[in-house]
Amino acid sequence: MQPFYFAYGSNMSTPRLRERIPEAEPAGAAWVDGYRLTCNKLGKDGSGKANLVPSAGDAAWGVLFSGFADTAWTSLDRFEWGYSRASCRVLTAEGQHVEARLYLALEPAEHEIPPFDWYRSHCLSGAVEHRLPEPVIETIRQWTVAPGAL
DSSP states (O other), X not given: OOOXXXXXXXXXXXXXXXXXXXXXXXXXXXXXXXXXXXXXXXXXXXXXXXXXXXXXXXEEEEEEEEOOOHHHHHHHHHHSTTEEEEEEXXXXXXXXXXXXXXXXESSOOSSOOOOOHHHHHHHHHHHHHTTOOHHHHHHHHTOOOOSSOO
């Protein structure tokens, strides 16, 4: 069985991820313990991108996807510039532990970096699409956006 992909940023949006990996299939909401979602990864465009940072007692929600052959991972690696692919254990909304892969920033900033509006929109639409808990949706909704590209 191919490993799951745990998306927590713009790739939570199924249409967005399928632009990159057409065979990606959503497998449901999940979370990883001991992390929290933040925008502290500097993108090539100068705006913030999502990242997970260690945070005792917190849980970072995202979306599991299946359908990733080895070539899909290589392709996605090209889009995930400045991130390192890692393995993690996530808990599904149904209460099952599964092994997954995710991307973590190689050089996270010590502070939040505002994302562009289009990026926040992808994150928000993915969170709503996959029915993540309302506090997660509200957190994304409240991200301050960077001036510039809309």
